[in-house]
Amino acid sequence: MIKKGKVKLEVAKFCLLSQLVTGDLYENKLDLEEKNNQENHNVISTFNSIGLNDSTNDILNNPAFRGFSNLILPWDKSEKNKNIPIRNIQQLLPYHSQVSPENIVKSLNRMIDDVKQYKKIFYDIYSDTQKKYEPNKKNTGLFFFRGIAGAPFAIICPGGGFEYVGSIHEGFPYATEINRLGYNVFVLRYRVGSGGLNAVQDLAAAISFIFRNANSLGVSTQHYSVWGSSAGARMAATIGSYGTAHYGGDNLPKPSAIIMAYTGHSDYSSHEPSTFVVVGSRDRIAPPILMEQRVDALQKNGTTVEYHKYNGVGHGFGLGKGTPAEGWIFHAVNFWEQTMNNDI
Numbered sequence: 001m002i003k004k005g006k007v008k009l010e011v012a013k014f015c016l017l018s019q020l021v022t023g024d025l026y027e028n029k030l031d032l033e034e035k036n037n038q039e040n041h042n043v044i045s046t047f048n049s050i051g052l053n054d055s056t057n058d059i060l061n062n063p064a065f066r067g068f069s070n071l072i073l074p075w076d077k078s079e080k081n082k083n084i085p086i087r088n089i090q091q092l093l094p095y096h097s098q099v100s101p102e103n104i105v106k107s108l109n110r111m112i113d114d115v116k117q118y119k120k121i122f123y124d125i126y127s128d129t130q131k132k133y134e135p136n137k138k139n140t141g142l143f144f145f146r147g148i149a150g151a152p153f154a155i156i157c158p159g160g161g162f163e164y165v166g167s168i169h170e171g172f173p174y175a176t177e178i179n180r181l182g183y184n185v186f187v188l189r190y191r192v193g194s195g196g197l198n199a200v201q202d203l204a205a206a207i208s209f210i211f212r213n214a215n216s217l218g219v220s221t222q223h224y225s226v227w228g229s230s231a232g233a234r235m236a237a238t239i240g241s242y243g244t245a246h247y248g249g250d251n252l253p254k255p256s257a258i259i260m261a262y263t264g265h266s267d268y269s270s271h272e273p274s275t276f277v278v279v280g281s282r283d284r285i286a287p288p289i290l291m292e293q294r295v296d297a298l299q300k301n302g303t304t305v306e307y308h309k310y311n312g313v314g315h316g317f318g319l320g321k322g323t324p325a326e327g328w329i330f331h332a333v334n335f336w337e338q339t340m341n342n343d344i
Contacts, residue, residue: 047062047063047064047112047115047116048062048112049109049112050062050086050105050108050109050112051086051105052085052086052087052101052102052105053085053086053087054085054086055083055084055085055086056073056081056082056083056084056086056089056092057083058086059072059073059086059108060072060073060081062112064111064112064115064116065111065112065122067122068122068141070139071122071139071140071141071167071189072108072167072168072172073092073168074092074093074160074164074165074166074167074168075092075164076139076164076192076193080092080164086101086104086105087101089101089104089168092164092168093160093164093166093168093169093316095159095160095161095166095230095285095315095316096159096166096169096170096315096316096317096318097314097315097316097317097318098313098314098316098317098318098319098320098321098322098323099169099318100169100173100318100319100321102321103169103173103176103318103319103321104168104169104172104173106173106176107168107172107173107175107176108168108172110145110172110176110179111143111145111172114145114146119146120144121143121144121145122141122142122143122144123141123142123144123209124140124141125140125141125142125202125205125206125209126140126205136191136193136194136198137191137202139189139191139192140188140189140190140191140202141188141189142155142186142187142188142189142206142209142210143167143171143172143175143186143187143189144184144185144186144217145172145175145176145178145179145184145185145186145187146179146184146218147179147181147182147183147184147185148182148183148184149218150218150219150220151182151183151184151219151220152183152184152219152220152222152223152224152225152256152340153183153184153185153186153210153219153220153221153224153225154175154178154183154184154185154186154224154225154226154227154259154336155185155186155187155188155203155206155207155210155224155225155226155227156170156171156174156175156185156186156187156188156227156228156232157188157190157199157203157226157227157228157229157231157232157233157235157236158170158171158187158188158228158229158232159228159229159230159231159232159233159261159263159316160192160230160231160232161230161231162192162193162194162195162196162199162231163192163193164192165189165190165192166229166230166316167187167189169316169318170229170230170232170261170316170318170319171187171188172187173318173319174187174227174318174319174329175187177319177329177330178329178333181333183333184217184218184219186206186210188202188203188206188232190202190203190206190235196231196234196235196238197247199231199235200235200238200239200247201247201248201249203226203235203236203239203244203247204239204244204245204246204247204248204249205248205249207224207226207239207244207249207252208244208249208250208252210224211250211252212250221252221253222256222343223256223336223339223340223343224255224256225255225256225257225258225259225336225339226239226240226255226257226258226259227258227259227261227332228258228259228260228261228263229260229261229262229263229316229318230261230262230263230285230286230315230316231263233260233261233262233263233265234263234265236258236259236260237258237260237263237265237267237268237275238265238267239254239255239258240254240255240258240272240273240275241267241268241269241272242269254271254273255273256273256274256336256339256340256343257273257274257275257276257335257336257339258272258273258274258275258276259275259276259332259335259336260275260276260277260278260291261277261278261279261317261328262278262279262280262283262285262286262291262315262316262317263286263290263291264285264286264287264290264291265290265291265294266290266293266294268294268297268298268301270301272298272301272303273303273339274303274304274305274335274338274339274342275295275298275303275304275305275306276305276306276331276332276335276336277291277295277305277306277307277308278307278308278309278310278325278328278332279291279308279309279310280309280310280312280313280314280315280317280323280325281309281310281311281312281313282312282313282314283313283314283315284314284315285315285316286315288309291307292307292309295307304339306331306335308325308328308331310323310324310325310328311324312324313325
């Protein structure tokens with residue numbers, strides 16, 4: 001955990017405020033966007049918080065999310081993001097369980113509060129030209145939960161079977177909890193509907209974007225971690241195995257830690273980052289035995305691995321509220337911090 005009173009010490013410890021790899025012009029563009037963000041929110045005090053009695057349409061129409069509200073809900077097609085009470089939002093997440101409307105509302109309101117403080121919370125990872133020639137890149141981007149300036153960052157890949165992106169369940173709520181400890185956290189909205197390759201390419205592009213714009217974003221590029229759940233865990237593990245350059249990103253260091261939740265991913269390389277794994281014993285979509293086989297292979301390969309299986313828990317449990325898995329996020333952060341200490 002990073003304490004605010006120790007910012008200067010942590011800056012030294014983590015080699016914070018690292019320099020941009022490339023993209024000085026894009027950094028200037030981000031600075032200009034931040035300025036415009038403040039100038040364009042003269043009615044900011046009227047932004048309403050989200051409540052359990054509100055609907056998904058209230059999320060889509062909230063002015064704090066103007067320009068990207070459709071990327072908050074799971075599906076690309078608006079007809080699948082049907083207007084329902086937030087209390088019933090589980091209906092939009094067929095591959096997930098233990099969905100907590102309370103956690104969703106909490107994380108959305110955290111985002112709204114950031115906008116009220118003139119903080120930019122959404123970034124495009126692709127240029128307008130790239131999106132023009134590849135229209136499927138339009139539904140991508142990074143949501144940013146700002147921690148202590150110069151602290152390391154985590155990037156989260158929610159799941160959804162590469163059919164939808166479950167950020168409201170295992171993206172924004174994760175980010176809220178990790179961010180409470182002072183870390184900078186990004187949640188990736190990636191391409192769906194075309195398999196995993198495009199999604200992994202989006203992850204590589206997103207990490208490259210963060211590295212290029214680290215100064216403007218106020219994050220350290222040292223000791224970063226990649227988190228993923230279900231399909232998102234496949235993405236995180238793939239980047240951990242083969243790196244960003246292999247998938248069209250910049251030639252960057254591998255993550256300090258990979259955090260994986262409930263997936264059947266089995267592939268691995270000879271040089272894996274330290275890996276933290278959680279699964280549920282009653283997972284029928286990605287049975288634990290699949291992950292246990294990979295864990296065993298990584299350990300035999302000399303990789304540091306921490307593995308947790310939670311009794312009676314199914315697939316897609318997110319934060320695991322009300323289950324034996326509740327609190328796993330903080331064990332994962334502790335594991336990540338250990339990798340940082342080992343790297344110093």
